[in-house]
Amino acid sequence: MGARMSSEMPGFGLATVLAVGIQILGAAFLYLILKAEGGWQVIGLLALLAAGFYLIEKRPQITEYVTASFSRVPVVALVTAVIVVVLFPFAVGNNTYVLHLLIVAQLYAVLALALNFQLGSANIPNFATGASYGIGAYVSALLAINFGLSFWLTLPAAAIAATLFGFLIGIPSMRTRDTYLALVTIAFGVVVQQLLNNFDWTGGPNGLVGIPAPSLFGHSFADPLVVFGWKLPSQANFYYLSALLVVVAIITAHRLHSSRIGLAWNALRADEIAARAQGINVAWFKVLAFAVDAFLAAFAGTIYAFYVSYISPDNFTFLVSVTIMTMVIVGGMDNIFGVIVGAFLLTILPEKLRAFSDYRLLFFGIVIIGFLMIRPQGLFPQRIRSYGESR
Amino acid sequence: MAELFVQQLVNWITLGCIYALLAIGFSLIFGVLNVIHFSHGDVAMTSPFIALAAAQALAIAIGVSSPVWLIVAVCIAVFAVGLIGVILDKVVIRRFRDAPAMMALVATVALGIVIRELIRHLYPQGSNPHAFPRLVSGVAFEVAGVQVGWFTVLVILLTLSLVALLFAFLRLTPLGLRIRAASEDRIVARMMGIRDTRVFRATFFVASAIGAIAGLLFASYAGVTRFDFGVMAGLLGFSAAVIGGLGSMPGAILGGLIIAGIEVLAQTFVPDGASYRLVFVFLLVIGVLLFRPEGLLGRPVMVKV
Numbered sequence: 001m002g003a004r005m006s007s008e009m010p011g012f013g014l015a016t017v018l019a020v021g022i023q024i025l026g027a028a029f030l031y032l033i034l035k036a037e038g039g040w041q042v043i044g045l046l047a048l049l050a051a052g053f054y055l056i057e058k059r060p061q062i063t064e065y066v067t068a069s070f071s072r073v074p075v076v077a078l079v080t081a082v083i084v085v086v087l088f089p090f091a092v093g094n095n096t097y098v099l100h101l102l103i104v105a106q107l108y109a110v111l112a113l114a115l116n117f118q119l120g121s122a123n124i125p126n127f128a129t130g131a132s133y134g135i136g137a138y139v140s141a142l143l144a145i146n147f148g149l150s151f152w153l154t155l156p157a158a159a160i161a162a163t164l165f166g167f168l169i170g171i172p173s174m175r176t177r178d179t180y181l182a183l184v185t186i187a188f189g190v191v192v193q194q195l196l197n198n199f200d201w202t203g204g205p206n207g208l209v210g211i212p213a214p215s216l217f218g219h220s221f222a223d224p225l226v227v228f229g230w231k232l233p234s235q236a237n238f239y240y241l242s243a244l245l246v247v248v249a250i251i252t253a254h255r256l257h258s259s260r261i262g263l264a265w266n267a268l269r270a271d272e273i274a275a276r277a278q279g280i281n282v283a284w285f286k287v288l289a290f291a292v293d294a295f296l297a298a299f300a301g302t303i304y305a306f307y308v309s310y311i312s313p314d315n316f317t318f319l320v321s322v323t324i325m326t327m328v329i330v331g332g333m334d335n336i337f338g339v340i341v342g343a344f345l346l347t348i349l350p351e352k353l354r355a356f357s358d359y360r361l362l363f364f365g366i367v368i369i370g371f372l373m374i375r376p377q378g379l380f381p382q383r384i385r386s387y388g389e390s391r
Numbered sequence: 392m393a394e395l396f397v398q399q400l401v402n403w404i405t406l407g408c409i410y411a412l413l414a415i416g417f418s419l420i421f422g423v424l425n426v427i428h429f430s431h432g433d434v435a436m437t438s439p440f441i442a443l444a445a446a447q448a449l450a451i452a453i454g455v456s457s458p459v460w461l462i463v464a465v466c467i468a469v470f471a472v473g474l475i476g477v478i479l480d481k482v483v484i485r486r487f488r489d490a491p492a493m494m495a496l497v498a499t500v501a502l503g504i505v506i507r508e509l510i511r512h513l514y515p516q517g518s519n520p521h522a523f524p525r526l527v528s529g530v531a532f533e534v535a536g537v538q539v540g541w542f543t544v545l546v547i548l549l550t551l552s553l554v555a556l557l558f559a560f561l562r563l564t565p566l567g568l569r570i571r572a573a574s575e576d577r578i579v580a581r582m583m584g585i586r587d588t589r590v591f592r593a594t595f596f597v598a599s600a601i602g603a604i605a606g607l608l609f610a611s612y613a614g615v616t617r618f619d620f621g622v623m624a625g626l627l628g629f630s631a632a633v634i635g636g637l638g639s640m641p642g643a644i645l646g647g648l649i650i651a652g653i654e655v656l657a658q659t660f661v662p663d664g665a666s667y668r669l670v671f672v673f674l675l676v677i678g679v680l681l682f683r684p685e686g687l688l689g690r691p692v693m694v695k696v
Contacts (some may be wrong), residue, residue, distance in 0.1 A: 027571055029457075050631055094619050119493065123491070125492070125493045125496070137572045145576060171681075172677060172680060172681050175680075175681065175684040176681075176684040177684070178492050179427055179492055179633065179637060180633060180680055180685065180686070182427075182492070182493070182496060182638075183629065183633045183676060183680065184677055184680050185444050185679075186626070186673075187630070187673035187674075187676045187677045188677065189624070190669055190673045191669075191670050191673045191674060191677075194670045194673075195670060197505070197666075198663075198666050198667055198670070243584065260543075318622075318626075319500075322497060322500045325493070325497055326497050326501070329493070329494060348524070348619075358507070358512070359512065360503055362504075362505060362508035362509065364501075364504070365501045365502065365504035365505035365508065366497070366505055367499070368501040369483055369498055369501045369505065370460055371500075372490075372494055372497065372498045372501075373483070373486050374488070376494060377491055389489075
């Protein structure tokens, strides 16, 4: 073990350079693709990305080496990440469209991480994440509009409501499996979406309008953010808020993954009967996966509702759930970093394909099919659990 | 009251037959490939567009407008959609037969998007709804003051004969025997010298052609066709197949009748039921699967260690 480590582990200096450099490179790439306009720029950047993934595919040791350097200097990597995330809006400046894309991408990253508990960790299909997301958004919006509750109070309320819904979907999951379970979750998703579309008190197909902007310590999120004389557009407020949520989701995912719960989910994925024989309460852990998914999705829904201040049932259709599912599969199941990359890629890609105007959905579909055929294990496949050493 | 009852009975049977035909396709494909072909509804709903295009092309080419062209166009559409199914299987779906079930599901949902967008772009003014003629018109007979059209008779007769033909095909022909063998166990079937690519091809042709007929009947029943009809057609057909029990032909028919039944019941007896019909349909789906996790006529899955 010691010999292997020394031959493959990068030195401290190199690890620092790599951990900092790769993150800055990644941020620069994200910046370029967000700013890119016109078909050729987008195609060029995507080609670059494809080349990068091809390189990783051919030389898996690169990924290993990079991961090793990140875990060699965890503090440096973490500080760089925080600085990059905090400074990104300053680089973007007044481009509200780019900020908007980033916020949506972060919310989808949270949704994808939420779904990852089920699809990735436990291999339970769930096509109702969009519904949990919608329930979170609607509960918080209704509380804010009708009872004047502040954003910070609606957040837990929405999470509780969605978690109850998660338990409700979880109940049939004890008996059904695979395709049948997939249909049950699809059915729940359609029922919720149709109810939102038909009830009077949810505004029907017109949705809810005029959700008040949240405020913190007297600073309204609708106002521009002024930091040390720098003036950032009001979207920056929500950018930092959703970034915070992504961090919460990552920590939750990481903690759960290393806990006995994550282990139990992985055992379920490997072999349900074997897991049962080991004394794992299969039904409980399945239901728990649904509840955790709904809980996190509701947070994302709440922020979304307050951010756009207008929600309608169209935001929470079956296709939204499928998109979230695609993000998890494309990114790499049970790989936190991969799932986030998948969410960013699949949020930004359709927007950038607007250069192809009417054909973008067609392109999107073809890209997804092609991707699933070429690299079914996802961009960053799940890693084998390492036991013993803490890092 | 009796009038209303008979009228709704007619609606139920018409819709039930169409859903059953869609569900049969899902069930057949699942039985052989173990893959949910989620875009089957979209494939089926290409048929009205192909038929319309073919009818126009024929009318222009020959110069005389005649109802005969519609019949010819319909036959062309059914055959063409069968071929589309075969091509999709070869290019995309077959590659997912050994993949995790969810991956195939997501891939075929994406495939559905591609098919819908292709219709929208390739067909002139594809974004707009297009009127689709009744395949046959006129009143066949009257029951309790309700006029039953030839269209309903056509739907029932067509469904019955298609089901009978399918059963005969699966039970009596060598190819049908191979399909059944492959759906029983693909690997053992291969060991017995059954070429599975041929089985897939035949299955997709039959399933897609039956779906095409369902699509034509659906467009004809609604009087209109839209590029995005396939989403609901697919979702309802899939639900019918699943609550009937995937892989079971009688189950698919039963599922189709049940789904259509709850839809018609909701529209008739529940105030504002038309807008809530999907809620009732999918609550029923959840209910059925809660008590019969393998569907009504599905074989219980025994898992051995």
